[in-house]
Amino acid sequence: MRPPDTAVTEGGTFTSDEMMTACAARALRDGMTCFVGIGLPSAAANLARATHAPNLVLIYESGTIGAKPGWLPLSIGDGVLAETADAVVSVPEIFNYWLQSGRIDVGFLGAAQLDRFGNINTTVIGPQYADPKVRLPGAGGAPEIAASCREVIIVLRQTRRSFVERVDFITSVGYGDGPGHRERLGLTGAGPRKVITDLGVLEPDPVTCELTMTGVYPGVTIDRLRSRTGWDLAVSADLRALAAPTAAELAGLHALQAMTPRS
Amino acid sequence: MAEIVSLADAVAAAIHDGDAVAMEGFTHLIPFAAGHEVIRQGRLALTLIRMTPDVIYDQLIGAGCASRLIFSWGGNPGVGSLHRFRDAVENGWPAPLRLEEHSHAGMANRYAAGAAGVPFAVLRGYRGTGLEGLPGLDGQPSVRPITCPFTGETLTAVAALNPDVTVIHAQQADRAGNVQLWGITGVQKEAVLSARRAVVTVEEIVPGLRPQPGAIVLPGWTIDYIAHAPGGAHPSYALGYSQRDNDFYVAWDAISRERDRFRRWLETDVFAGKLASAGMSEDGSGS
Numbered sequence: 238m239r240p241p242d243t244a245v246t247e248g249g250t251f252t253s254d255e256m257m258t259a260c261a262a263r264a265l266r267d268g269m270t271c272f273v274g275i276g277l278p279s280a281a282a283n284l285a286r287a288t289h290a291p292n293l294v295l296i297y298e299s300g301t302i303g304a305k306p307g308w309l310p311l312s313i314g315d316g317v318l319a320e321t322a323d324a325v326v327s328v329p330e331i332f333n334y335w336l337q338s339g340r341i342d343v344g345f346l347g348a349a350q351l352d353r354f355g356n357i358n359t360t361v362i363g364p365q366y367a368d369p370k371v372r373l374p375g376a377g378g379a380p381e382i383a384a385s386c387r388e389v390i391i392v393l394r395q396t397r398r399s400f401v402e403r404v405d406f407i408t409s410v411g412y413g414d415g416p417g418h419r420e421r422l423g424l425t426g427a428g429p430r431k432v433i434t435d436l437g438v439l440e441p442d443p444v445t446c447e448l449t450m451t452g453v454y455p456g457v458t459i460d461r462l463r464s465r466t467g468w469d470l471a472v473s474a475d476l477r478a479l480a481a482p483t484a485a486e487l488a489g490l491h492a493l494q495a496m497t498p499r500s
Numbered sequence: 501m502a503e504i505v506s507l508a509d510a511v512a513a514a515i516h517d518g519d520a521v522a523m524e525g526f527t528h529l530i531p532f533a534a535g536h537e538v539i540r541q542g543r544l545a546l547t548l549i550r551m552t553p554d555v556i557y558d559q560l561i562g563a564g565c566a567s568r569l570i571f572s573w574g575g576n577p578g579v580g581s582l583h584r585f586r587d588a589v590e591n592g593w594p595a596p597l598r599l600e601e602h603s604h605a606g607m608a609n610r611y612a613a614g615a616a617g618v619p620f621a622v623l624r625g626y627r628g629t630g631l632e633g634l635p636g637l638d639g640q641p642s643v644r645p646i647t648c649p650f651t652g653e654t655l656t657a658v659a660a661l662n663p664d665v666t667v668i669h670a671q672q673a674d675r676a677g678n679v680q681l682w683g684i685t686g687v688q689k690e691a692v693l694s695a696r697r698a699v700v701t702v703e704e705i706v707p708g709l710r711p712q713p714g715a716i717v718l719p720g721w722t723i724d725y726i727a728h729a730p731g732g733a734h735p736s737y738a739l740g741y742s743q744r745d746n747d748f749y750v751a752w753d754a755i756s757r758e759r760d761r762f763r764r765w766l767e768t769d770v771f772a773g774k775l776a777s778a779g780m781s782e783d784g785s786g787s
Contacts, residue, residue: 314527
């Protein structure tokens with residue numbers, strides 16, 4: 238399941254957000270059903286729909302199925318999502334009938350902390366739940382997206398603070414303690430198949446389930462990868478060079494941004 | 501049967517100190533005007549229930565109305581943190597806030613169980629997460645593993661939610677008190693039907709409801725009080741009546757970040773000179 242990387246590199250300027258967004262968009266195939274969170278995942282899904290995947294089905298947890306926004310919504314419940322959706326269903330229905338039942342191909346998740354087995358923390362920073370150093374927003378739809386989507390793509394910046402040896406709280410399960418753990422828990426989806434960062438892409442090792450760096454963006458060195466990872470990072474022997482955003486990807490993203498009503 | 505009354509009368513009659521109150525609306529149709537009235541009337545020690553506490557509960561928490569929160573995602577959507585919520589949890593300001601924390605799927609199913617009159621709901625969820633082991637507000641877990649009696653599979657049970665009162669905002673009511681809402685309808689039907697009392701604020705009171713595609717209709721006899729509150733979802737929105745005020749959600753980050761600026765906002769935008777008559781300082785000093 239390799240993304241359809243293009244060989245072209247314009248050498249034009251682009252931000253790391255644009256690189257991550259293009260990389261995430263390439264991971265989506267036409268006709269997939271995609272559970273979308275707000276922010277970069279929403280930008281990536283809408284970019285994919287505007288470029289190589291016009292029949293991508295966007296599903297937002299507000300209950301909008303098949304939303305076709307012409308710009309980037311600020312919230313998962315902006316009016317444009319309901320107005321352009323194929324169907325709008327209730328929140329119990331979106332989680333029970335659509336997500337839990339295994340109808341969704343791919344779910345996008347972010348994280349405040351991530352460990353080498355793709356377990357995610359978005360709940361608290363600090364060793365004690367009851368007396369947190371930082372109170373994060375919490376679970377939202379993430380635990381069940383992580384459990385039930387056929388596959389999961391995680392998007393976050395790679396730093397020593399976010400890529401940690403142990404997450405302070407397991408909000409959403411990746412591969413748990415390693416091979417076989419998802420099966421023992423009865424989780425129906427395959428788990429995180431890709432982690433897209435501002436340096437490159439990690440994928441789980443097929444045997445150990447440990448996240449392994451398999452691709453890097455132009456100019457990223459292995460030393461830089463290691464210096465920004467809080468565990469002893471595994472790097473694939475055939476590390477791929479990921480193509481910079483193409484002119485078409487950047488134009489598509491800029492067009493979406495230009496259409497977005499701004500404050 | 502629903503009585504059509506003023507917003508102040510609806511809140512005074514339906515919401516009491518110490519109540520468990522659900523104000524629902526998933527991004528759309530959030531009952532902000534009712535929330536502001538609760539602040540003006542100085543309600544105390546509320547257990548607030550809501551999937552996404554959002555800016556509305558940031559305001560109620562910062563104003564000192566809440567002592568407990570049952571929720572699944574506490575952020576400002578698309579913007580960042582809820583600063584008043586974080587100040588209460590991290591620093592106990594203006595009062596400590598005890599939490600009962602779930603996932604969205606869990607909360608949605610808890611309301612559905614409450615509406616259905618059963619003590620729990622079953623779902624595939626929570627397995628392997630830290631949420632499984634957290635105590636609820638009564639010290640007991642509100643999430644437990646359960647064995648399917650047919651297949652032997654281990655699933656998850658979540659305790660039903662039955663709020664004392666649920667408050668929602670809708671597009672329309674007719675004069676008999678029947679309510680219609682459409683667009684993103686979230687978990688409002690379940691929240692109303694799981695509650696002991698229900699209050700609905702509406703954009704418009706119409707002679708008769710005209711069916712809208714995908715609408716939910718709540719018969720008047722499921723609701724206690726209806727108040728006419730046009731624009732009552734702002735800065736959220738009512739499809740067909742208003743747009744989401746995304747600028748306000750962005751601006752809220754700066755308004756809510758510091759306690760003093762938040763207090764000034766309360767005075768100018770919620771109390772607007774009504775502080776003395778609403779009796780907040782009086783009630784607040786008596787606790």
